[in-house]
Amino acid sequence: MLRLRLLTWDVKDTLLRLRQPPGHSYAAEARAHGLRVQPEVLGRSFQEAYGAQRRRFPNYGQGRGLSSRQWWVDVVKQTFRLSGVQDESVLTAMAEKLYHDYCSANNWEPLPGASETLSQCRRRGFRMGVVSNFDNRLESILCQCELRQHFDFVLTSEAAGCAKPDARIFEQALRLGGALPRQAAHVGDDYSRDYRAARAVGMHSFLLRAAGQGEEPDVPPEHVLSSLSQLLARIEKE
Missing domain, CATH: 3.40.50.1000 (HAD superfamily/HAD-like)
Incomplete structure:
Protein backbone atom coordinates (compact mmCIF):
# COMPACT_ATOMS: atom_id res chain seq x y z
CA MET A 1 0.00 0.00 0.00
CA LEU A 18 -22.60 21.34 -14.47
CA ARG A 19 -26.27 20.46 -14.12
CA GLN A 20 -26.82 21.46 -17.75
CA PRO A 21 -24.68 22.78 -20.63
CA PRO A 22 -23.95 26.54 -20.60
CA GLY A 23 -26.06 27.08 -23.71
CA HIS A 24 -29.20 26.00 -21.85
CA SER A 25 -28.51 28.23 -18.82
CA TYR A 26 -27.76 31.17 -21.10
CA ALA A 27 -30.93 30.56 -23.14
CA ALA A 28 -33.03 30.55 -19.95
CA GLU A 29 -31.50 33.87 -18.90
CA ALA A 30 -32.22 35.30 -22.36
CA ARG A 31 -35.88 34.20 -22.06
CA ALA A 32 -36.10 36.05 -18.74
CA HIS A 33 -35.22 39.19 -20.71
CA GLY A 34 -37.74 38.49 -23.46
CA LEU A 35 -35.16 37.17 -25.94
CA ARG A 36 -35.34 33.93 -27.89
CA VAL A 37 -31.92 32.44 -28.58
CA GLN A 38 -31.42 28.75 -29.28
CA PRO A 39 -29.37 26.85 -26.66
CA GLU A 40 -27.34 25.14 -29.41
CA VAL A 41 -26.38 28.51 -30.90
CA LEU A 42 -25.40 29.84 -27.48
CA GLY A 43 -23.43 26.67 -26.75
CA ARG A 44 -21.32 27.10 -29.89
CA SER A 45 -20.89 30.80 -29.21
CA PHE A 46 -19.80 30.09 -25.63
CA GLN A 47 -17.09 27.69 -26.79
CA GLU A 48 -15.81 30.29 -29.25
CA ALA A 49 -15.89 33.18 -26.75
CA TYR A 50 -14.39 31.13 -23.91
CA GLY A 51 -11.62 29.75 -26.10
CA ALA A 52 -10.67 33.18 -27.41
CA GLN A 53 -10.66 34.68 -23.90
CA ARG A 54 -8.46 31.88 -22.54
CA ARG A 55 -5.93 32.40 -25.34
CA ARG A 56 -5.91 36.18 -24.96
CA PHE A 57 -5.98 36.34 -21.15
CA PRO A 58 -4.82 33.02 -19.64
CA ASN A 59 -5.77 32.16 -16.06
CA TYR A 60 -8.51 34.80 -15.78
CA GLY A 61 -6.28 37.66 -16.87
CA GLN A 62 -3.80 37.32 -13.99
CA GLY A 63 -1.24 40.11 -14.23
CA ARG A 64 -3.15 41.75 -17.09
CA GLY A 65 -5.31 44.09 -15.02
CA LEU A 66 -8.45 41.93 -15.19
CA SER A 67 -10.39 40.48 -12.28
CA SER A 68 -11.83 37.01 -12.79
CA ARG A 69 -15.28 38.54 -12.48
CA GLN A 70 -14.60 40.92 -15.37
CA TRP A 71 -13.01 38.05 -17.32
CA TRP A 72 -16.21 36.01 -17.06
CA VAL A 73 -18.55 38.95 -17.65
CA ASP A 74 -16.70 39.61 -20.91
CA VAL A 75 -17.04 35.93 -21.92
CA VAL A 76 -20.80 35.98 -21.29
CA LYS A 77 -21.31 39.24 -23.17
CA GLN A 78 -19.31 37.99 -26.14
CA THR A 79 -21.27 34.72 -26.13
CA PHE A 80 -24.51 36.64 -26.54
CA ARG A 81 -23.02 39.04 -29.10
CA LEU A 82 -21.90 36.10 -31.24
CA SER A 83 -25.46 34.77 -30.96
CA GLY A 84 -26.98 38.01 -32.25
CA VAL A 85 -27.75 39.99 -29.07
CA GLN A 86 -26.34 43.52 -29.24
CA ASP A 87 -28.17 45.63 -26.62
CA GLU A 88 -25.40 46.57 -24.17
CA SER A 89 -27.68 47.21 -21.19
CA VAL A 90 -29.29 43.78 -21.60
CA LEU A 91 -25.88 42.16 -22.14
CA THR A 92 -24.59 43.67 -18.88
CA ALA A 93 -27.65 42.59 -16.90
CA MET A 94 -27.51 39.02 -18.20
CA ALA A 95 -23.76 38.73 -17.72
CA GLU A 96 -23.89 39.90 -14.09
CA LYS A 97 -26.79 37.56 -13.31
CA LEU A 98 -25.11 34.53 -14.90
CA TYR A 99 -21.80 35.26 -13.17
CA HIS A 100 -23.57 35.07 -9.80
CA ASP A 101 -25.74 32.10 -10.81
CA TYR A 102 -22.64 30.03 -11.56
CA CYS A 103 -21.52 30.55 -7.98
CA SER A 104 -24.31 28.36 -6.65
CA ALA A 105 -25.57 24.80 -6.41
CA ASN A 106 -28.27 25.80 -8.90
CA ASN A 107 -25.74 25.14 -11.66
Missing part, protein backbone atom coordinates in the same frame (compact mmCIF):
# COMPACT_ATOMS: atom_id res chain seq x y z
CA LEU A 2 1.21 3.52 -0.80
CA ARG A 3 2.31 5.51 2.24
CA LEU A 4 0.26 8.55 1.33
CA ARG A 5 -0.43 11.50 3.60
CA LEU A 6 -2.08 13.89 1.14
CA LEU A 7 -4.73 13.54 -1.56
CA THR A 8 -5.31 16.48 -3.91
CA TRP A 9 -8.34 16.76 -6.15
CA ASP A 10 -9.37 18.42 -9.36
CA VAL A 11 -12.97 19.68 -9.18
CA LYS A 12 -14.74 20.19 -12.52
CA ASP A 13 -15.79 16.83 -13.97
CA THR A 14 -13.95 15.06 -11.14
CA LEU A 15 -16.01 16.06 -8.09
CA LEU A 16 -18.56 18.50 -9.52
CA ARG A 17 -20.27 18.81 -12.90
CA TRP A 108 -23.40 22.56 -10.06
CA GLU A 109 -23.92 19.08 -8.64
CA PRO A 110 -21.56 16.47 -7.17
CA LEU A 111 -20.61 13.54 -9.36
CA PRO A 112 -21.90 10.14 -8.28
CA GLY A 113 -19.86 8.84 -5.36
CA ALA A 114 -18.00 12.12 -4.76
CA SER A 115 -19.25 12.85 -1.24
CA GLU A 116 -19.02 9.22 -0.11
CA THR A 117 -15.48 8.80 -1.45
CA LEU A 118 -14.29 12.04 0.17
CA SER A 119 -15.82 10.99 3.49
CA GLN A 120 -14.09 7.60 3.31
CA CYS A 121 -10.75 9.23 2.53
CA ARG A 122 -11.10 11.53 5.52
CA ARG A 123 -11.91 8.59 7.78
CA ARG A 124 -8.71 6.89 6.57
CA GLY A 125 -6.79 9.90 7.88
CA PHE A 126 -5.66 11.53 4.63
CA ARG A 127 -5.08 15.26 4.47
CA MET A 128 -7.10 16.59 1.55
CA GLY A 129 -6.82 19.57 -0.76
CA VAL A 130 -8.25 20.95 -3.99
CA VAL A 131 -5.99 21.91 -6.92
CA SER A 132 -8.21 23.41 -9.60
CA ASN A 133 -7.98 25.72 -12.60
CA PHE A 134 -10.90 27.71 -11.22
CA ASP A 135 -11.57 31.26 -10.11
CA ASN A 136 -12.22 32.53 -6.60
CA ARG A 137 -15.88 31.44 -6.59
CA LEU A 138 -14.83 27.85 -5.96
CA GLU A 139 -14.90 28.05 -2.14
CA SER A 140 -18.52 29.18 -2.24
CA ILE A 141 -19.51 26.56 -4.82
CA LEU A 142 -17.95 23.77 -2.76
CA CYS A 143 -19.75 25.03 0.36
CA GLN A 144 -23.10 25.17 -1.42
CA CYS A 145 -22.60 21.67 -2.84
CA GLU A 146 -21.67 20.46 0.69
CA LEU A 147 -18.17 19.31 -0.21
CA ARG A 148 -16.00 22.03 1.33
CA GLN A 149 -15.86 20.41 4.77
CA HIS A 150 -13.79 17.52 3.40
CA PHE A 151 -10.79 19.70 2.51
CA ASP A 152 -7.92 21.19 4.49
CA PHE A 153 -7.32 23.74 1.72
CA VAL A 154 -8.69 24.90 -1.62
CA LEU A 155 -6.07 26.12 -4.09
CA THR A 156 -7.39 27.72 -7.29
CA SER A 157 -5.28 28.79 -10.24
CA GLU A 158 -6.45 32.36 -9.61
CA ALA A 159 -5.10 32.27 -6.04
CA ALA A 160 -1.94 30.39 -7.01
CA GLY A 161 -1.10 32.76 -9.86
CA CYS A 162 -0.49 29.81 -12.19
CA ALA A 163 -2.61 27.06 -13.68
CA LYS A 164 -2.23 23.31 -14.15
CA PRO A 165 -0.14 21.79 -15.71
CA ASP A 166 2.35 24.31 -14.27
CA ALA A 167 4.41 22.52 -11.62
CA ARG A 168 4.22 25.51 -9.27
CA ILE A 169 0.55 25.00 -8.41
CA PHE A 170 1.26 21.42 -7.31
CA GLU A 171 4.33 22.58 -5.36
CA GLN A 172 2.13 25.12 -3.54
CA ALA A 173 -0.36 22.36 -2.76
CA LEU A 174 2.37 20.13 -1.33
CA ARG A 175 3.50 22.97 0.95
CA LEU A 176 -0.08 23.60 2.09
CA GLY A 177 -0.57 19.89 2.71
CA GLY A 178 2.75 19.42 4.49
CA ALA A 179 3.74 16.49 2.29
CA LEU A 180 6.61 15.40 0.09
CA PRO A 181 5.71 14.55 -3.52
CA ARG A 182 6.06 10.80 -2.91
CA GLN A 183 3.60 11.10 0.00
CA ALA A 184 0.89 12.66 -2.16
CA ALA A 185 -1.49 11.62 -4.93
CA HIS A 186 -3.64 13.73 -7.23
CA VAL A 187 -7.02 12.70 -8.67
CA GLY A 188 -8.38 14.32 -11.82
CA ASP A 189 -10.04 13.76 -15.17
CA ASP A 190 -7.53 15.47 -17.49
CA TYR A 191 -4.58 13.48 -18.79
CA SER A 192 -2.20 16.44 -19.29
CA ARG A 193 -3.29 18.87 -16.58
CA ASP A 194 -3.95 16.30 -13.86
CA TYR A 195 -2.37 12.88 -14.42
CA ARG A 196 0.87 13.84 -16.17
CA ALA A 197 1.36 17.18 -14.42
CA ALA A 198 1.18 15.66 -10.94
CA ARG A 199 3.59 12.87 -11.91
CA ALA A 200 6.01 15.43 -13.34
CA VAL A 201 6.55 16.85 -9.82
CA GLY A 202 6.97 13.37 -8.31
CA MET A 203 3.43 12.82 -7.02
CA HIS A 204 1.32 9.75 -7.61
CA SER A 205 -1.83 10.30 -9.66
CA PHE A 206 -5.06 8.68 -10.77
CA LEU A 207 -7.05 9.46 -13.91
CA LEU A 208 -10.85 9.46 -13.74
CA ARG A 209 -12.11 8.16 -17.07
CA ALA A 210 -15.69 7.14 -17.79
CA ALA A 211 -16.14 4.06 -19.96
CA GLY A 212 -15.75 4.86 -23.64
CA GLN A 213 -13.64 8.00 -23.10
CA GLY A 214 -10.60 6.41 -24.73
CA GLU A 215 -7.29 5.39 -23.28
CA GLU A 216 -3.96 7.14 -22.93
CA PRO A 217 -1.04 4.91 -23.96
CA ASP A 218 1.19 5.50 -20.94
CA VAL A 219 -1.41 5.26 -18.17
CA PRO A 220 -1.35 1.82 -16.49
CA PRO A 221 -4.84 0.35 -16.03
CA GLU A 222 -4.39 0.43 -12.24
CA HIS A 223 -4.12 4.23 -12.39
CA VAL A 224 -7.44 4.62 -14.24
CA LEU A 225 -10.70 5.06 -12.30
CA SER A 226 -14.00 4.44 -14.04
CA SER A 227 -15.67 5.83 -10.88
CA LEU A 228 -14.48 7.60 -7.75
CA SER A 229 -15.57 4.67 -5.62
CA GLN A 230 -12.58 2.68 -6.96
CA LEU A 231 -9.98 5.07 -5.52
CA LEU A 232 -9.30 3.59 -2.08
CA ALA A 233 -9.01 0.06 -3.43
CA ARG A 234 -6.50 1.28 -6.04
CA ILE A 235 -4.44 3.09 -3.41
CA GLU A 236 -4.32 -0.05 -1.27
CA LYS A 237 -3.09 -2.12 -4.23
CA GLU A 238 -0.25 0.27 -5.12
